[in-house]
Amino acid sequence: MRVTKRTNIAMRVLMFCAANNGRLVTKAEIAKVCNASENHLAQIINQLAQLGYLHTQRGRNGGLQLGRPAEEIHIGEIFRELEAPVPLAECFADVDNTCPLTEACRLRTALNDAAGAFYATLDPISLDALICDNKPLMHILQPVQPCAAARVQADLARAG
Incomplete structure (x- = not known):
């Protein structure tokens, strides 16, 4: 990220x-x-x-x-507010997503979990x-x- x-x-x-x-x-x-x-x-x-x-x-x-x-x-709160509009990968974008694998892609799930872990690490700080x-x-x-x-x-x- x-x-x-x-x-x-x-x-x-x-x-x-x-x-x-x-x-x-x-x-x-x-x-x-x-x-x-x-x-x-x-x-x-x-x-x-x-x-x-x-x-x-x-x-x-x-x-x-x-x-x-x-x-x-709290830092996690700030990052969520400021980074939320930026999609982590193309498949997270509503408008610009052209990936045909989105519905079945396990990478998307892994990336979503990784982003959650990133924010969870920042939340208590x-x-x-x-x-x-x-x-x-x-x-x-x-x-x-x-x-x-x-x-x-x-x-x-x-x-x-």
Whole structure:
């Protein structure tokens, strides 16, 4: 099974927001840290907001944050929501299925079982579990704020 780019980026957005809990983050921050275009992010952020995973605030002091606590967001749920429209194989597509074996194919059943196992593995994992006690990830996802960076530079200048 291959995860779509949309789901991959959506997970980056959610992890970034979880790592920066308690403040509004901007699309530009996420784009820089998560290596994604702001245009693509806008579409994904909109979808995540419609699904209730994100809360967005427009305006000069706007941004986004998680729509509910990270421990209440489960990865299997996210993947089902975002990957559901993508058929695992041609035989799962309602419109584009041209396979003449669909009705008798055991591979289709095996693929369906495998997809079920994939989601069942992700179901118990919360967004919080992905970031909690993950110092290397937090180091990447919590960029130094400009004012904090300026304070650090000023402290270094005074000490040196």
